[in-house]
Amino acid sequence: MSSRDYVAFGSGRLEARGFLDRLRAYFSPSEDVDTSPKVADEVKYTTCYMCACRCGIKVHLKDGGIRYIEGNRDHPVNRGVICGKGASGIMQQHSPAKLKKPLRRVGERGAGEFREIEWDEAIATAVDWLSPIRATDPKKLAFFTGRDQSQSLTGYWAAQFGTPNFAAHGGFCSVNMAAAGMYTLGGSFWEFGEPDWERTRYLMMFGVAEDHDSNPIKIGLSGLRRRGAKFVSVNPVRTGYSAIADEWVGVRPGTDGLLVLALIHELFVADWIDLDYLARYTNAAWLVIQAPGAADDGLFARDEAGNPLVLEASGTLASATTVGVATRFVGEAELPDGRRAVPVFQLIAERYLDDRYAPEAVAEACGIPAATIRRLAAEIAEVAFKEEIELPVAWTDWAGRQHQTMRGRPVSFHAMRGISAHSNGFQTCRALHLLQILLGTIDVPGGWRYKSPHPKPAPPGPKPAGKPDQVVAGKPLPGIPLGYPMSPEDLIIDAEGRPARIDKAFSWDAPIAAHGMMHMVIANAANGDPYPIDTLFMYMANMAWNSAMNTAETMRMLTDKDPTSGEYRIPRIIYADAYYSETVAYADLVLPDTTYLERWDCISLLDRPIGGADGPADAIRQPIVEPDRDVRPFQDVLIEIGARLELPGFITPEGEPRYPGGYPDYIINHERRPGVGPLAGWRGLDGDQPGRGAPNPHQLERYIANGCFWKHPLPDDQLYFKHANKAYLETAVTMGLIDRAEPIVLQLYVEPLQRFRLAAQGHGAVQPPAAHRERIAAYFDPLPFWYMPFEEARIDREAFPLHAVTQRPMQMYHSWHSQNAWLRQILGFNRLFVNRTTGRALGLETDDWVWVTSHHGRIRVPIRLMDGVNRNTVWTWNAIGKRAGAWNLAPDSPEFRKGFLLNHLISELLPSDGGYHYSNADPITGQAAWYDLRVRIERVAPGERDQTAPSFGVIGHPGSLARPPGILRYFAGRDRLDRQGSSRRGSSA
Amino acid sequence: MTSLPASRPGQKKFGLVIDLDICVGCHACATACKEWNASGHMGPLTDFSPYGDDAWGVWFNRIHSFEEGEGDGARTIHFPKSCLHCEEPACVTVCPTGASYKRAEDGIVLVNEAICIGCKLCSWACPYGAREFDADQGVMKKCTLCIDRIYNEHLAEADRQPACVMVCPVNARHFGDLGDPESPVSALVAERRGRDLMPELGYRPVNKYLPPRPGRMPRTPPPDAVQPAAPAGSSGDKLLRWLDRLLSR
Amino acid sequence: MHPARSIVFFTTASGAGFALLMLLGLGVPLGLLPDSGGFAFAALAAAIALAAAGLGSSVLHLGRPERAWRAFSQWRSSWLSREGVFAVLTFVPTAVFGIGWVFFGASGGLVGLFGVIAAALAAVTVYCTGMIYASLKPIHQWHNAWVVPGYLALGSMSGLLILDFLIRFWVVRATGLAIFTAAVTLIAWWIKERYWLFIDTSSAPSTVASATALGRRGRVRSFETPHTQDNYLLNEMGFQIGRRHARGLRRIARLSGFLLPALGSVVTAIVAGAPGAVIAGLAVVSAAFGLLIERWLFFAEAKHTVTLYYGADAV
Ligand SMILES: Nc1nc2c(c(=O)[nH]1)N[C@H]1C(S)=C(S)[C@@H](COP(=O)(O)OP(=O)(O)OC[C@H]3O[C@@H](n4cnc5c(=O)[nH]c(N)nc54)[C@H](O)[C@@H]3O)O[C@H]1N2
Ligand SMILES: Nc1nc2c(c(=O)[nH]1)N[C@H]1C(S)=C(S)[C@@H](COP(=O)(O)OP(=O)(O)OC[C@H]3O[C@@H](n4cnc5c(=O)[nH]c(N)nc54)[C@H](O)[C@@H]3O)O[C@H]1N2
Ligand code: SF4
Numbered sequence A: 001m002s003s004r005d006y007v008a009f010g011s012g013r014l015e016a017r018g019f020l021d022r023l024r025a026y027f028s029p030s031e032d033v034d035t036s037p038k039v040a041d042e043v044k045y046t047t048c049y050m051c052a053c054r055c056g057i058k059v060h061l062k063d064g065g066i067r068y069i070e071g072n073r074d075h076p077v078n079r080g081v082i083c084g085k086g087a088s089g090i091m092q093q094h095s096p097a098k099l100k101k102p103l104r105r106v107g108e109r110g111a112g113e114f115r116e117i118e119w120d121e122a123i124a125t126a127v128d129w130l131s132p133i134r135a136t137d138p139k140k141l142a143f144f145t146g147r148d149q150s151q152s153l154t155g156y157w158a159a160q161f162g163t164p165n166f167a168a169h170g171g172f173c174s175v176n177m178a179a180a181g182m183y184t185l186g187g188s189f190w191e192f193g194e195p196d197w198e199r200t201r202y203l204m205m206f207g208v209a210e211d212h213d214s215n216p217i218k219i220g221l222s223g224l225r226r227r228g229a230k231f232v233s234v235n236p237v238r239t240g241y242s243a244i245a246d247e248w249v250g251v252r253p254g255t256d257g258l259l260v261l262a263l264i265h266e267l268f269v270a271d272w273i274d275l276d277y278l279a280r281y282t283n284a285a286w287l288v289i290q291a292p293g294a295a296d297d298g299l300f301a302r303d304e305a306g307n308p309l310v311l312e313a314s315g316t317l318a319s320a321t322t323v324g325v326a327t328r329f330v331g332e333a334e335l336p337d338g339r340r341a342v343p344v345f346q347l348i349a350e351r352y353l354d355d356r357y358a359p360e361a362v363a364e365a366c367g368i369p370a371a372t373i374r375r376l377a378a379e380i381a382e383v384a385f386k387e388e389i390e391l392p393v394a395w396t397d398w399a400g401r402q403h404q405t406m407r408g409r410p411v412s413f414h415a416m417r418g419i420s421a422h423s424n425g426f427q428t429c430r431a432l433h434l435l436q437i438l439l440g441t442i443d444v445p446g447g448w449r450y451k452s453p454h455p456k457p458a459p460p461g462p463k464p465a466g467k468p469d470q471v472v473a474g475k476p477l478p479g480i481p482l483g484y485p486m487s488p489e490d491l492i493i494d495a496e497g498r499p500a501r502i503d504k505a506f507s508w509d510a511p512i513a514a515h516g517m518m519h520m521v522i523a524n525a526a527n528g529d530p531y532p533i534d535t536l537f538m539y540m541a542n543m544a545w546n547s548a549m550n551t552a553e554t555m556r557m558l559t560d561k562d563p564t565s566g567e568y569r570i571p572r573i574i575y576a577d578a579y580y581s582e583t584v585a586y587a588d589l590v591l592p593d594t595t596y597l598e599r600w601d602c603i604s605l606l607d608r609p610i611g612g613a614d615g616p617a618d619a620i621r622q623p624i625v626e627p628d629r630d631v632r633p634f635q636d637v638l639i640e641i642g643a644r645l646e647l648p649g650f651i652t653p654e655g656e657p658r659y660p661g662g663y664p665d666y667i668i669n670h671e672r673r674p675g676v677g678p679l680a681g682w683r684g685l686d687g688d689q690p691g692r693g694a695p696n697p698h699q700l701e702r703y704i705a706n707g708c709f710w711k712h713p714l715p716d717d718q719l720y721f722k723h724a725n726k727a728y729l730e731t732a733v734t735m736g737l738i739d740r741a742e743p744i745v746l747q748l749y750v751e752p753l754q755r756f757r758l759a760a761q762g763h764g765a766v767q768p769p770a771a772h773r774e775r776i777a778a779y780f781d782p783l784p785f786w787y788m789p790f791e792e793a794r795i796d797r798e799a800f801p802l803h804a805v806t807q808r809p810m811q812m813y814h815s816w817h818s819q820n821a822w823l824r825q826i827l828g829f830n831r832l833f834v835n836r837t838t839g840r841a842l843g844l845e846t847d848d849w850v851w852v853t854s855h856h857g858r859i860r861v862p863i864r865l866m867d868g869v870n871r872n873t874v875w876t877w878n879a880i881g882k883r884a885g886a887w888n889l890a891p892d893s894p895e896f897r898k899g900f901l902l903n904h905l906i907s908e909l910l911p912s913d914g915g916y917h918y919s920n921a922d923p924i925t926g927q928a929a930w931y932d933l934r935v936r937i938e939r940v941a942p943g944e945r946d947q948t949a950p951s952f953g954v955i956g957h958p959g960s961l962a963r964p965p966g967i968l969r970y971f972a973g974r975d976r977l978d979r980q981g982s983s984r985r986g987s988s989a
Numbered sequence B: 001m002t003s004l005p006a007s008r009p010g011q012k013k014f015g016l017v018i019d020l021d022i023c024v025g026c027h028a029c030a031t032a033c034k035e036w037n038a039s040g041h042m043g044p045l046t047d048f049s050p051y052g053d054d055a056w057g058v059w060f061n062r063i064h065s066f067e068e069g070e071g072d073g074a075r076t077i078h079f080p081k082s083c084l085h086c087e088e089p090a091c092v093t094v095c096p097t098g099a100s101y102k103r104a105e106d107g108i109v110l111v112n113e114a115i116c117i118g119c120k121l122c123s124w125a126c127p128y129g130a131r132e133f134d135a136d137q138g139v140m141k142k143c144t145l146c147i148d149r150i151y152n153e154h155l156a157e158a159d160r161q162p163a164c165v166m167v168c169p170v171n172a173r174h175f176g177d178l179g180d181p182e183s184p185v186s187a188l189v190a191e192r193r194g195r196d197l198m199p200e201l202g203y204r205p206v207n208k209y210l211p212p213r214p215g216r217m218p219r220t221p222p223p224d225a226v227q228p229a230a231p232a233g234s235s236g237d238k239l240l241r242w243l244d245r246l247l248s249r
Numbered sequence C: 001m002h003p004a005r006s007i008v009f010f011t012t013a014s015g016a017g018f019a020l021l022m023l024l025g026l027g028v029p030l031g032l033l034p035d036s037g038g039f040a041f042a043a044l045a046a047a048i049a050l051a052a053a054g055l056g057s058s059v060l061h062l063g064r065p066e067r068a069w070r071a072f073s074q075w076r077s078s079w080l081s082r083e084g085v086f087a088v089l090t091f092v093p094t095a096v097f098g099i100g101w102v103f104f105g106a107s108g109g110l111v112g113l114f115g116v117i118a119a120a121l122a123a124v125t126v127y128c129t130g131m132i133y134a135s136l137k138p139i140h141q142w143h144n145a146w147v148v149p150g151y152l153a154l155g156s157m158s159g160l161l162i163l164d165f166l167i168r169f170w171v172v173r174a175t176g177l178a179i180f181t182a183a184v185t186l187i188a189w190w191i192k193e194r195y196w197l198f199i200d201t202s203s204a205p206s207t208v209a210s211a212t213a214l215g216r217r218g219r220v221r222s223f224e225t226p227h228t229q230d231n232y233l234l235n236e237m238g239f240q241i242g243r244r245h246a247r248g249l250r251r252i253a254r255l256s257g258f259l260l261p262a263l264g265s266v267v268t269a270i271v272a273g274a275p276g277a278v279i280a281g282l283a284v285v286s287a288a289f290g291l292l293i294e295r296w297l298f299f300a301e302a303k304h305t306v307t308l309y310y311g312a313d314a315v
């Protein structure tokens, strides 16, 4: 008898009892609670994908339904906890927006009218469209993927297809962060590094709301506060992590570079620089040629073998690779040819000692009092140099020298999009790395640590493939279309210096666009600039909405037709999504994907693995539940299309499909290099080789048995100084993480940037067209500097006095979760948050509606006043506003009526200054400058509607989508979900 | 039964301690609670108009946020709230049917769904907004303190904790016996001066809130590390300091 | 508090019904009422109908009306249970009294005794109703000394007005009753005014600071609510009424609920016969309207401490 059925009085069951008993039960009822119900029939492990943080989860299944999803305690990423999204996975699985069948568009693009088709037809259609492209001009396929966690597969596929036009989300996400770090340290913030959470005594965090490491950060912050370490958050908004900071520094957006350089100035003034660290691990002593006007001005002085030179105590020159050479940091060297060269350190000291970086000089621009900047510098120095820590762990450096201990300066930094999503973001991120290096806190106890598979050489080897001569009909590219250019020769441009990629990445527009420039694809394709394409193939990217700048125009471009031919300017669009997102309506062919609980996935060392500072790790996803509709995992479909197109990597020499078992087959058997495949764990026929080894047919079983992840904990002596740690470097080579066990020298001065600059000054074989020269020369400074973000510099700052930024809400992932019945209750719409003083001065109150106007457009939104935001800044939660009709939500949903996107205000191009129309992006990396936005706000006219503007027509949706229930009674295994009406239990009364 | 059980010496008082100093407002405890309890003792936790306008549903735990103080000195505080399992819970005594009750053995306040008539009076009597009416089933529901977890023999010992406590990434939630002065939760409350919500109403909540600690700003002891070491003058002059420094790789 | 129509109607109707019953139970043995089977039937029927309709409406307000019978069990602690118990108990002596009075014309002896018992139980029932509200500490506008007297006085006043109207179909002139009615109406009005004054000039000890145990740094303000859409708590307890709107409604309640009925009663003390009946009838209608508004306001102006978590500074 269940507790619920226990009814005291009037139930037939109890007839046998005495009347008195019944009376007693009536007046003193008691409940017999089952405190030990069975929790699950089965527990399966997998990896969460309610966001890209890759936490390990345990899914409890009961009575055929999902009972509960919880964190996997053994998992290196989340150690048992999950976040608000992860705990709402059940509702993702039950979303009525799940696509159910492949679709062919029948109506106009954007109308949402489709015909359901079978998979055979879907795949045949894709092959029919793609095959002629490959046979004639592979670059006419643009293949772009968004939240893709299988980029090593999709990138490989693109390369095999032969198109240079491939990228994932990095360009609109945080390539500034990635590139600045990779060129400086061979690692970065983002998911490439982390503070030494257990040991740091001072953490300064710049512009982080959530990040890709959200649970580790939360776990780390909690420990930090408990230990009494100080946590400073530099952020215009005080919410989330910043809310629990010891000190909140409410910086004015876009000025972090100045703040950091002022901190550096202070450290130089007071001589708090870790010179020993600089000498050992960085290029501080390397000599830089000082020969203005020469073709090698600003490059490192090198010996015949190409090794950089340093200045010995005696005044002679020596190769920087010489072990133990005592060098000067300041002083002039005379090169054999008689020219002058000075050490990098001297250039740095000269530049940052300058008074323009003094706290007083930057205080106003940053909105932070000079005294605060001074104090912060003093605190940092105090912890770094007075609270040095030493671990009793012996280790051997790259040169074979033994060290008895590991010493560290327990100051650490972390940063994310708050500094990277600006047009000065690359240099700002560089400035922060410079600060860390000068303090000697890179990969030391208490400092910032590389996360495996980093460090990589700074920058890593592979250069982007896809130069015009590498794009050959019917042939694969010689490499992957993304990489790290070292000089203008590596750009993907044509003979005239024009962009050769559809997104103009690796062109003079954005030479170091290491992650591509996905945000420019639609605009460029629609304009046929640099050339028209035939098919746009997208995967997991909501490009018609929240990842587009200038959203309305993007939607128009997707439907724009050539008036002469009547054809769409982007002739064909194939899109793979799992849900009915805004973008689906714009596709001609829709390939419906599975949910994360229905498929195999591989979180690979070749892509964005789960490794931490303690060692490499990777993970898989395994199917937990069967799809209840006609959908297929996208990777399976891609592999099948690849085989049908006869892409060499996807067929056997005999022409048969190479991976007939689909993605799991590929995960196990694909080898990128001999012995290196998607998964590093349990390689070799017996599964006993970590990292490198022959494919193991039982590899996936081994993963499943281990909770769906693999981890290789590094021994203690390899945990720090990885960039110069012999044992670690050798391990990394064996595991296939790097190619050579050579020290990774931290690049205070980034020579490749100077090569671009020299080209702009008229040197070298590949030079920018005249129009780009000034810009390249200005921004490719090999030492970090600060400049005003482009939009701010070009608009009338008085007309647009406020900065406008977004933040990630912790409980929502981009556009994904408005379809989630639980999460959308938490954030059904967003408001614009305005500083109370600023708002009051404008006569505004909470719940007022305002027009927000940028140089580009205007939106009507509701506001709320708050104190914890910089006075010159307004902000909102990202990607909450939705387009009516999408996501299978009712057309009166708050996401449409009151939710909004700032994206409508953001132009994909910079405000014109009469010259070339550059994208609204960082000039070095092409990173989308989301947070450069400037606006003004005004109360709406009396009587205006309380509804967000702009609003777009309601898009229709395919009839096959589930009918959303009016009442949701989820109970694992009980078929309550879709029943309408009341479910009162009549039994007990 | 709605008369309160007599409190015995050594009475167990199970409850939560919530640390406002480190809660980042991530809502994990809210959705984990929803998820566990949807198929748990009081499940389902019905949702209304889940994909339409004005979606609302039964939640046992909700995360509020406040600002304390004004201007630049303001602090944002995330504030999770669920049933406080009060010692003098009028939500129990007002109940006409006996559906609302406080367990003698551990002090957990529960609703017996099988006899609840859905009069809602208990929700009026709860000052904290911890009672949740399921309009579909016509009965009152509420936080069970995860009674189907904390004693559950099907779970490993370490997992016998409320779902919201298990999930919290910053460890801002603690579960334990606040009746036992020796328990870790009681120690935490003593050390951090845990507070009652609305003590003036006399409900004597068992759950306690640990107030935010003052930030270390400036860090103590005050830094004396940075003394300008550079001589005044041009930056070239300042460089002289390093002229004779020899450093080896 | 959300002014649910069923509860507004329930408290108003059952208050009037039980008060009328009380008046009959006392009036009959004391021989103050007309000795007529017709009157007896009409008056009792009105009392029972109002009381029962009120109770019925409150049962329908339940989430599980079919379980309403469970509500009698917790009289030891619950005023709602007590109200239920007394409401039902009241009907037992009422039945004896009613049958004796209506069908046998008896007014004294046992019938009279049962009348008095019924009257006492009816009074207790109304008292219990008042206590349901007065006992709720989270609601300052209810948890005060004016609520129970208010319920008793407003009930009595409405019972008297009905009686004064009904009686005119059997007696030509009921001056004493009319004057008494006017007096009780004025007393009820005074109590209500004191109540309004009280809630206008005081607020709960609880504030957003005490609700959150915060405030050392300064003022505490809600920054974000847990959910962007309203939930049960807000729908049920977050009802808000604008000050101006409330003032306007109070004016209507004063006029229609108290002033006009009091005036009507004074007039009926003088005017006899059909015109008197008409005026008394109008007084009932006016009072009913006014009291429904008063009762609506009683809910609408009540602020629950839970709103402190949702943006209110004080309740
Ligand atoms: N204003 C503003 N705009 C921004 C940002 C900002 O901060 N402010 N941030 C930018 C950044 S950093 C990023 S990374 C982008 C993100 O932008 P996108 O990557 O375009 O956006 P998402 O909303 O993540 O949507 C990706 C798509 O993936 C689909 N999807 C979800 N799960 C699956 C699945 O399992 N399989 C398949 N096939 N599809 C799935 C979703 O339905 C959705 O349509 O937004 C950018 N846009
Ligand atoms: N819950 C959740 N987690 C996510 C995502 C999600 O959508 N939801 N998205 C994932 C993705 S794709 C990404 S790229 C990461 C991004 O992770 P974050 O970088 O943490 O994300 P943002 O929300 O862009 O945070 C930017 C922060 O910088 C601040 N900021 C804005 N401008 C400036 C500035 O000029 N200076 C400083 N110092 N701060 C500034 C903003 O106030 C905000 O707090 O998060 C990932 N994790
Ligand atoms: S952070 Fe949350 S949603 Fe993202 S992977 Fe981890 S548990 Fe899942």
Ligand code: SF4
Pocket (backbone or CB within 6 Å): B082, B083, B084, B085, B086, B089, B090, B091, B092, B109, B125, B126, B127, B128, B129, B130, B131, B142, B203
């Ligand atoms: S918090 Fe509310 S529901 Fe919980 S015990 Fe206290 S009064 Fe009752």
Ligand code: SF4
Pocket (backbone or CB within 6 Å): B094, B095, B096, B097, B098, B099, B100, B111, B115, B116, B117, B118, B119, B120, B121, B122, B123, B139, B140
């Ligand atoms: S709603 Fe249910 S639990 Fe609450 S007081 Fe009424 S009968 Fe009791």
Ligand code: SF4
Pocket (backbone or CB within 6 Å): B032, B033, B034, B036, B037, B060, B061, B082, B083, B142, B143, B144, B145, B146, B147, B162, B163, B164, B165
């Ligand atoms: S104890 Fe359990 S029921 Fe209560 S709030 Fe936490 S998770 Fe929810």
Ligand code: SF4
Pocket (backbone or CB within 6 Å): B022, B023, B024, B025, B026, B027, B028, B029, B030, B063, B078, B080, B167, B168, B169, B170, B171, B172, B173
């Ligand atoms: S899970 Fe923890 S940090 Fe997140 S809202 Fe709940 S208590 Fe706060």
Ligand SMILES: [Mo]
Pocket (backbone or CB within 6 Å): A169, A172, A173, A174
């Ligand atoms: Mo991103």
